Amino acid sequence: xxxxxxxxxxxxxxxxxxxxxxxxxxxxxxxxxxxxxxxxxxxxxxxxxxxxxxxxxxxxxxxxxxxxxxxxxxxxxxxxxxxxxxxxxxxxxxxxxxxxxxxxxxxxxxxxxxxxxxxxxxxxxxxxxxxxxxxxxxxxxxxxxxxxxxxxxxxxxxxxxxxxxxxxxxxxxxxxxxxxxxxxxxxxxxxxxxxxxxxxxxxxxxxxxxxxxxxxxxxxxxxxxxxxxxxxxxxxxxxxxxxxxxxxxxxxxxxxxxxxxxxxxxxxxxxxxxxxxxxxxxxxxxxxxxxxxxxxxxxxxxxxxxxxxxxxxxxxxxxxxxxxxxxxxxxxxxxxxxxxxxxxxxxxxxxxxxxxxxxxxxxxxxxxxxxxxxxxxxxxxxxxxxxxxxxxxxxxxxxxxxxxxxxxxxxxxxxxxxxxxxxxxxxxxxxxxxxxxxxxxxxxxxxxxxxxxxxxxxxxxxxxxxxxxxxxxxxxxxxxxxxxxxx
RNA sequence: GCGGCUGUAGCUCAACGGUAGAGCACUCCCCUGUCACGGGAGAGGCCGUGGGAUCAACACCCAUCAGCCGCGCCA
Numbered sequence: 001x002x003x004x005x006x007x008x009x010x011x012x013x014x015x016x017x018x019x020x021x022x023x024x025x026x027x028x029x030x031x032x033x034x035x036x037x038x039x040x041x042x043x044x045x046x047x048x049x050x051x052x053x054x055x056x057x058x059x060x061x062x063x064x065x066x067x068x069x070x071x072x073x074x075x076x077x078x079x080x081x082x083x084x085x086x087x088x089x090x091x092x093x094x095x096x097x098x099x100x101x102x103x104x105x106x107x108x109x110x111x112x113x114x115x116x117x118x119x120x121x122x123x124x125x126x127x128x129x130x131x132x133x134x135x136x137x138x139x140x141x142x143x144x145x146x147x148x149x150x151x152x153x154x155x156x157x158x159x160x161x162x163x164x165x166x167x168x169x170x171x172x173x174x175x176x177x178x179x180x181x182x183x184x185x186x187x188x189x190x191x192x193x194x195x196x197x198x199x200x201x202x203x204x205x206x207x208x209x210x211x212x213x214x215x216x217x218x219x220x221x222x223x224x225x226x227x228x229x230x231x232x233x234x235x236x237x238x239x240x241x242x243x244x245x246x247x248x249x250x251x252x253x254x255x256x257x258x259x260x261x262x263x264x265x266x267x268x269x270x271x272x273x274x275x276x277x278x279x280x281x282x283x284x285x286x287x288x289x290x291x292x293x294x295x296x297x298x299x300x301x302x303x304x305x306x307x308x309x310x311x312x313x314x315x316x317x318x319x320x321x322x323x324x325x326x327x328x329x330x331x332x333x334x335x336x337x338x339x340x341x342x343x344x345x346x347x348x349x350x351x352x353x354x355x356x357x358x359x360x361x362x363x364x365x366x367x368x369x370x371x372x373x374x375x376x377x378x379x380x381x382x383x384x385x386x387x388x389x390x391x392x393x394x395x396x397x398x399x400x401x402x403x404x405x406x407x408x409x410x411x412x413x414x415x416x417x418x419x420x421x422x423x424x425x426x427x428x429x430x431x432x433x434x435x436x437x438x439x440x441x442x443x444x445x446x447x448x449x450x451x452x453x454x455x456x457x458x459x460x461x462x463x464x465x466x467x468x469x470x471x472x473x474x475x476x477x478x479x480x481x482x483x484x485x486x487x
Numbered sequence: 488g489c490g491g492c493u494g495u496a497g498c499u500c501a502a503c504g505g506u507a508g509a510g511c512a513c514u515c516c517c518c519u520g521u522c523a524c525g526g527g528a529g530a531g532g533c534c535g536u537g538g539g540a541u542c543a544a545c546a547c548c549c550a551u552c553a554g555c556c557g558c559g560c561c562a
Contacts, residue, residue: 030525031518046522065512082520090522107513110498113523114511119498122554175562195562222561223488340562454554
């Protein structure tokens with residue numbers, strides 16, 4: 001039995017008989033001769049059935065696009081006039097001696113050779129496994145993996161430890177709405193899926209891991225955008241004994257090297273990345289994630305910048321529809337956090353913080369030790385030095401109007417950890433899908449995710465969410481109350 | 488929660504107040520150097536769903552569903 005040869009390696013076998021396995025990419029039937037393009041994960045090659053192979057011809061004439069085949073043939077260099085200079089494997093072809101059909105395929109629902117971004121996304125998402133065979137999604141998914149591998153190696157090289165944190169965790173009154181998971185063993189109680197591993201990574205610092213990272217799945221039950229999915233991936237990092245400068249340096253260095261090593265055709269507009277205070281960004285660009293590109297039509301231009309010096313607190317104002325910012329995380333006072341209740345204020349504001357209370361004025365003048373990384377107008381990451389002193393964290397919650405019981409119930413473990421020898425620490429989380437979207441010149445993050453959801457949070461391929469059986473509901477003590485018929 | 492755009496053949500689209508058409512794909516035939524192969528024939532439609540005005544609706548009106556984009560929201 002011959003060993004399978006990858007299509008990209010065929011040229012090395014010129015003149016020999018080999019076996020390939022893959023898909024029929026295209027068939028061009030000329031009667032006496034049939035041409036195919038075969039495709040595997042490594043590339044494409046033309047195969048030809050010559051009149052001298054009647055058995056192969058008999059099989060070959062039945063084959064159609066996307067059938068899966070095993071082909072034995074001889075690797076020939078093409079005659080001069082048949083060479084396709086600009087095509088991969090354009091100078092060789094496989095003279096087909098025999099073929100076996102491994103699986104047939106229905107006519108594909110759309111042409112995977114077209115730019116499928118032009119195709120109705122409902123169809124693409126329903127048949128994602130077909131769409132994924134196209135060149136672009138193949139490239140995006142594989143390049144994503146290369147970037148992840150690069151990140152792992154980089155961080156491992158500077159003493160980071162990758163740790164998996166739980167997906168079944170606790171609902172906390174933080175910013176976004178939680179996805180909740182009912183408990184069977186404790187009917188009436190619920191887990192929540194993490195919006196980020198924020199507390200766990202800080203507790204890893206309390207646990208002496210010192211340098212942690214994770215390609216972390218995060219879930220937020222909020223409405224989507226082109227750059228937001230209910231489920232997404234963060235490169236999550238946390239470092240003990242680090243200040244703003246060190247965390248920003250590591251981030252910047254890693255980003256620069258990813259571009260240099262994996263996207264060498266792209267150029268970074270300015271290094272080191274410019275740092276823009278939040279107040280200046282709002283004054284000059286009217287936005288906290290300015291697009292600094294000198295030429296916005298240049299697809300290879302990457303304009304990174306840092307936005308720094310964010311106010312820690314902002315006014316806790318109700319919207320027209322009665323919802324307030326930070327969801328259930330908003331306390332009862334006039335103030336709420338802008339980004340993260342666990343951030344520290346910049347050292348020079350510490351005294352003022354400790355002297356403040358829920359009724360204090362000018363809380364918005366306190367600046368946080370916090371930084372966002374922005375690329376071409378997208379926020380691709382953010383982090384802060386954390387508040388590792390229990391009394392400061394208590395003060396922050398007091399200013400937001402949390403009562404002691406709420407703080408103890410939701411954050412008692414954090415406070416206790418901070419009283420148990422937690423080193424000063426800080427970190428950052430990258431919106432990894434957004435970074436990949438920009439690096440791959442895609443218009444939305446669905447194009448760099450293998451199995452994205454629709455804007456309404458549906459998985460059209462799996463048909464999720466969906467109802468569950470009565471038994472399942474009974475186990476969980478859940479009764480579904482049908483919504484009132486709308487009039 | 489709100490606003491905008493879209494929904495017609497498998498896919499991409501067109502048309503028209505009087506029961507639908509193209510390109511590609513598909514099926515069959517022809518073709519010995521194609522590579523977006525070519526030539527010929529054919530099949531394929533509850534015009535997203537429900538209601539309404541009209542002699543008559545795919546078209547106009549209302550509702551609803553779905554997809555996309557954005558606002559709110561997104562520590």
